[in-house]
Amino acid sequence: MDRRSSIAAIVRAVLAAGPLRRADLEARTGLSQPTIAKLTRALIDSGYLTETTAGGAPGHIGRPAAALDVRAHRAFFAGVKVTPDELIGVVTDLRAVVHGTAHVPLGDARTPPDVVAAIARLTAQLRREHPVGALGVSVAGDVDRDTGVARYEPFLGWHDVALAELCAEATGLRTVADNDIRALTEAENWFGAGADARSFLLVAVGSGVTSGLVVDGRVLTGAHGVAGELGHVPIDRRGPKCYCGARGCLEAVASEPALLRRVADATGAPGVTLDRAIRLARLGDPRVGEVFAEAGRAIGQAVGGVINLIGPELVVFSADHLDGFALLEPHVRAAVAEHAFGAAARAEIAVRPLPFEQWARGAAVVAIASYVASVQV
Amino acid sequence: MDRRSSIAAIVRAVLAAGPLRRADLEARTGLSQPTIAKLTRALIDSGYLTETTAGGAPGHIGRPAAALDVRAHRAFFAGVKVTPDELIGVVTDLRAVVHGTAHVPLGDARTPPDVVAAIARLTAQLRREHPVGALGVSVAGDVDRDTGVARYEPFLGWHDVALAELCAEATGLRTVADNDIRALTEAENWFGAGADARSFLLVAVGSGVTSGLVVDGRVLTGAHGVAGELGHVPIDRRGPKCYCGARGCLEAVASEPALLRRVADATGAPGVTLDRAIRLARLGDPRVGEVFAEAGRAIGQAVGGVINLIGPELVVFSADHLDGFALLEPHVRAAVAEHAFGAAARAEIAVRPLPFEQWARGAAVVAIASYVASVQV
Numbered sequence: 178m179d180r181r182s183s184i185a186a187i188v189r190a191v192l193a194a195g196p197l198r199r200a201d202l203e204a205r206t207g208l209s210q211p212t213i214a215k216l217t218r219a220l221i222d223s224g225y226l227t228e229t230t231a232g233g234a235p236g237h238i239g240r241p242a243a244a245l246d247v248r249a250h251r252a253f254f255a256g257v258k259v260t261p262d263e264l265i266g267v268v269t270d271l272r273a274v275v276h277g278t279a280h281v282p283l284g285d286a287r288t289p290p291d292v293v294a295a296i297a298r299l300t301a302q303l304r305r306e307h308p309v310g311a312l313g314v315s316v317a318g319d320v321d322r323d324t325g326v327a328r329y330e331p332f333l334g335w336h337d338v339a340l341a342e343l344c345a346e347a348t349g350l351r352t353v354a355d356n357d358i359r360a361l362t363e364a365e366n367w368f369g370a371g372a373d374a375r376s377f378l379l380v381a382v383g384s385g386v387t388s389g390l391v392v393d394g395r396v397l398t399g400a401h402g403v404a405g406e407l408g409h410v411p412i413d414r415r416g417p418k419c420y421c422g423a424r425g426c427l428e429a430v431a432s433e434p435a436l437l438r439r440v441a442d443a444t445g446a447p448g449v450t451l452d453r454a455i456r457l458a459r460l461g462d463p464r465v466g467e468v469f470a471e472a473g474r475a476i477g478q479a480v481g482g483v484i485n486l487i488g489p490e491l492v493v494f495s496a497d498h499l500d501g502f503a504l505l506e507p508h509v510r511a512a513v514a515e516h517a518f519g520a521a522a523r524a525e526i527a528v529r530p531l532p533f534e535q536w537a538r539g540a541a542v543v544a545i546a547s548y549v550a551s552v553q554v
Numbered sequence: 555m556d557r558r559s560s561i562a563a564i565v566r567a568v569l570a571a572g573p574l575r576r577a578d579l580e581a582r583t584g585l586s587q588p589t590i591a592k593l594t595r596a597l598i599d600s601g602y603l604t605e606t607t608a609g610g611a612p613g614h615i616g617r618p619a620a621a622l623d624v625r626a627h628r629a630f631f632a633g634v635k636v637t638p639d640e641l642i643g644v645v646t647d648l649r650a651v652v653h654g655t656a657h658v659p660l661g662d663a664r665t666p667p668d669v670v671a672a673i674a675r676l677t678a679q680l681r682r683e684h685p686v687g688a689l690g691v692s693v694a695g696d697v698d699r700d701t702g703v704a705r706y707e708p709f710l711g712w713h714d715v716a717l718a719e720l721c722a723e724a725t726g727l728r729t730v731a732d733n734d735i736r737a738l739t740e741a742e743n744w745f746g747a748g749a750d751a752r753s754f755l756l757v758a759v760g761s762g763v764t765s766g767l768v769v770d771g772r773v774l775t776g777a778h779g780v781a782g783e784l785g786h787v788p789i790d791r792r793g794p795k796c797y798c799g800a801r802g803c804l805e806a807v808a809s810e811p812a813l814l815r816r817v818a819d820a821t822g823a824p825g826v827t828l829d830r831a832i833r834l835a836r837l838g839d840p841r842v843g844e845v846f847a848e849a850g851r852a853i854g855q856a857v858g859g860v861i862n863l864i865g866p867e868l869v870v871f872s873a874d875h876l877d878g879f880a881l882l883e884p885h886v887r888a889a890v891a892e893h894a895f896g897a898a899a900r901a902e903i904a905v906r907p908l909p910f911e912q913w914a915r916g917a918a919v920v921a922i923a924s925y926v927a928s929v930q931v
Contacts, residue, residue: 178584207555319896329896376777390863392769399865400753403898406862411855411893413791423858423893478788481800482856483863485783486767488776516788516800519696519706521780 181553183208184216188225188247188549192272193372196229196244217245219554224251247271252548253307255300255350256541258357258533259316261287261332264295267537268303273368273545277306278534289338297347312350313544314340315357315536317385321402322543325354328402331420353547358405360539361531362389362396365493367542370527374490378483380407381531382505383497384433386476392487408432410479427479431472433501439468451501458504466504473505477512485518492524495531502528558930560585561593565602565624565926569649570749573606573621594622596931601628624648629925630684632677632727633918635734635910636693638664638709641672644914645680650745650922654683655911666715674724689727690921691717692734692913694762698779699920702731705779708797730924735782737916738908739766739773742870744919747904751867755860757784758908759882760874761810763853769864785809787856804856808849810878816845828878835881843881850882854889862895869901872908879905 178186183206190205191197197205202213220226226245249272257266264281281299283292300312318330325341341354355363362379370377371391379389388407390397397404408428409421416425417435429435433451440454441447443464449457457465480492494509496502510526517524555563560583567582568574574582579590597603604625626649634643641658658676660669677689695707702718718731732740739756747754748768756766765784767774774781785805786798793802794812806812810828817831818824820841826834834842857869871886873879887903894901 374777388863392774393772395770397769397864399898400751400867401865401897401900403896404863404865406895406898409862409893409895410859411789414789414852414855415792421895423895425855426893475791478791478802479859482787482859485786486765486781486860486863487774488778488781490777516786516803518783518786518798518800519780520778521776521783523778 178208180216181551183212184220184552184554185550187213187216187220188552189367191226191245191247192549193367196246198242198244200242202245216554220552221245223554224248225552225554249274252310254541254544254548255303255309255312256360256537256539256544257296257299257312257314258360258536258540259292259296259314259330259333260533264292264299265533265537266299266303267534267541268307268309269538269541269545271545271548273364273538273542275534275538277303278537279303287333289335289340289343292333293340293343293347296344300348300350309350311544311548312344312348312352313360313540313542313547314344314352314354315360315540315543316340316354317357319402320354320356320359322353322355322359322398325352327354351544351547353543355540355543357536357539358387358389359396359398360543361495361536362391362405362539363546364535364539364542365389366391366394366396367546370491370493376487376489377491377493378480378487378489379493379495380476380480381495382431382476382502386428386431386479388483390483390487390489392489407479407483410482412475412479412482427475430475433497436468436472439471440465443468451498455498455500455504469501469504470508473508474512476505477509477514478516480509481513481516484513484521484524485516488521489524492526494526494528495535496528497532499528499530555585557593558928560589561597561929561931562927564590564593564597565929566744568603568622568624569926570744573623575619575621577619579622593931597929598622600931601625602929602931626651629687631918631921631925632680632686632689633737633914633916633921634673634676634689634691635737635913635917636669636673636691636707636710637910641669641676642910642914643676643680644911644918645684645686646915646918646922648922648925650741650915650919652911652915654680655914656680664710666712666717666720669710670717670720670724673721677725677727686727688921688925689721689725689729690737690917690919690924691721691729691731692737692917692920693717693731694734696779697731697733697736699730699732699736699775702729704731728921728924730920732917732920734913734916735764735766736773736775737920738872738913739768739782739916740923741912741916741919742766743768743771743773744923747868747870753864753866754868754870755857755864755866756870756872757853757857758872759808759853759879763805763808763856765860767860767864767866769866784856784860787859789852789856789859804852807852808882810874813845813849816848817842820845828875832875832877832881846878846881847885850885851889853882854886854891855893857886858890858893861890861898861901862893865898866901869903871903871905872912873905874909876905876907 413425419426419429790802796803796806
């Protein structure tokens with residue numbers, strides 16, 4: 178490993194599991210003891226790390242070993258999640274703890290220049306209280322993280338927008354851009370589920386159904402920039418056509434618009450809202466209950482397939498509306514249990530609320546990751 | 555990296571891409587120049603590597619740089635693939651070049667002691683001509699490579715058989731055991747598709763439909779030992795029940811027995827063979843043609859889902875019967891094209907004959923990988 182990668186590995190290990198003793202750091206990074214001694218010294222001198230006194234292990238005799246922790250306020254980061262209706266922004270420290278939140282409605286101003294100008298206004302708000310050093314922006318669709326280009330954003334109708342570059346010009350901040358679910362998965366990987374699991378699947382159920390996959394500790398990005406498209410896993414050869422052109426995609430059955438369409442068909446009440454659909458299901462309307470059950474089974478079936486292919490340690494479900502997900506959950510779990518093959522069924526299942534602020538935090542984590550990769554001491 | 559991992563990284567890089575100059579080795583392994591100089595010296599002295607004179611790059615002026623290559627005959631390996639009917643064995647050198655082949659029919663002798671005795675006989679045959687140093691055995695089902703235990707082999711009805719240990723006792727050879735498609739995928743990863751692609755999907759179509767997945771240069775094994783179970787990806791919610799208990803698995807539609815059952819139903823001719831079914835389809839029987847088309851679409855649909863989840867560079871299809879696969883192929887390709895989402899559709903598709911000797915070679919490659927990981931100089 179070169180010096181910069183070694184530094185990044187040390188900072189990341191301490192971020193994920195600090196405070197850490199140098200000996201633990203050796204085990205976690207695979208770096209030699211002299212390298213760790215030298216680089217941690219430099220990181221302390223430059224204010225990235227700080228030395229604390231950790232308690233010894235149970236039964237430990239003698240002086241407690243010195244442990245290293247990250248100086249969380251060494252740098253602050255802005256994260257912005259772009260939705261078709263509004264921008265959600267957060268400011269975080271180096272440990273991805275959120276220190277402030279702001280929202281900016283987009284109205285009809287959804288062209289790339291409009292949105293970039295709104296991101297600049299939002300970022301200015303976030304910078305008032307904290308010395309933000311870098312910006313992460315996340316949007317749906319096909320985003321090339323390396324170049325920061327949003328190649329295709331389906332909800333805004335964008336094609337090949339140099340999002341990172343435009344935001345960097347508008348804000349003066351070093352900017353990275355990424356796909357939104359991938360950014361959320363990166364946040365889970367650095368600071369959430371990934372702290373305990375080397376492989377996991379994060380499923381987000383909302384206006385779409387999408388996912389992020391972590392294998393061997395790394396978020397899959399796909400050889401061509403596309404991965405984790407759970408919504409376009411075909412689950413029903415005779416199912417409805419999806420907007421992507423294929424038949425039987427999971428999203429064509431289980432996304433929020435698809436679900437509402439089916440509730441409208443089942444009840445003969447067009448224009449039904451999600452809140453209303455949830456209420457009807459809770460009141461015991463069997464037609465609406467069956468629509469939720471069907472969507473839950475479809476999600477569980479697709480996830481069962483992923484489990485058989487990847488064999489993750491853990492599956493985390495998140496939803497915009499936890500009330501809605503509660504109606505899906507038993508059917509999701511039953512279908513996962515039906516389809517998971519052999520020992521793959523041992524994958525743990527967790528449900529977690531991940532509102533849009535968490536997605537914005539994900540964008541900040543992508544900025545943190547990029548920052549950590551370039552620390553020089 | 556510790557010394558042993560560094561040695562293994564060097565040997566593997568030279569195996570995959572040799573002859574290699576030391577400078578290329580630096581780029582491929584990430585090891586420092588002094589480390590490479592020291593370890594390659596030791597590997598040459600111990601007979602693992604040899605120094606050759608590689609031609610300079612085009613336009614190169616001056617002395618050609620010395621290049622390193624593996625001494626392929628430094629060690630020989632036996633690989634055995636266990637099928638319900640027979641054992642297929644090969645003997646290979648360190649570069650996985652096959653030097654000999656042998657078959658042993660199993661008849662009704664399928665208990666673990668029977669099969670282990672047959673493996674010992676087969677290995678004895680293979681050792682007559684070559685000084686075999688290690689043995690790899692592959693079987694279908696759930697195999698724990700680390701312990702060498704076949705936890706479940708569905709075709710032989712085995713549960714928790716300490717296969718590697720029993721074979722080591724019976725042959726006196728250091729033995730590793732692995733799942734058969736994973737072993738085949740490892741062979742592709744070390745010596746085939748993996749030489750050019752960091753991520754690929756290998757699909758094997760035959761009595762079952764299964765797959766191996768390589769991500770970031772590593773074969774996925776799953777957190778609980780199960781991964782790549784393409785045959786149990788659910789593709790049709792209203793499809794037939796699979797032997798695994800779930801509904802609509804790919805194998806329930808596209809495996810050879812499922813296909814023959816459907817041909818029998820369609821033609822009213824029970825007990826039809828694969829050769830006969832292929833002949834009927836070739837003669838233009840539309841009912842049989844539609845069964846092949848349906849199976850091909852189902853495979854393509856499942857593979858399209860994998861492409862959307864993983865975004866591999868390459869998909870390699872292999873089949874026991876290439877004639878049969880030729881009937882499936884256009885439908886597989888059309889369905890992949892329908893379901894692949896956005897840029898994921900750029901995954902290259904290749905078809906390759908991989909007869910059982912290649913599966914046996916895969917078992918030998920697992921033994922080679924284990925051997926390389928433990929080289930000491």
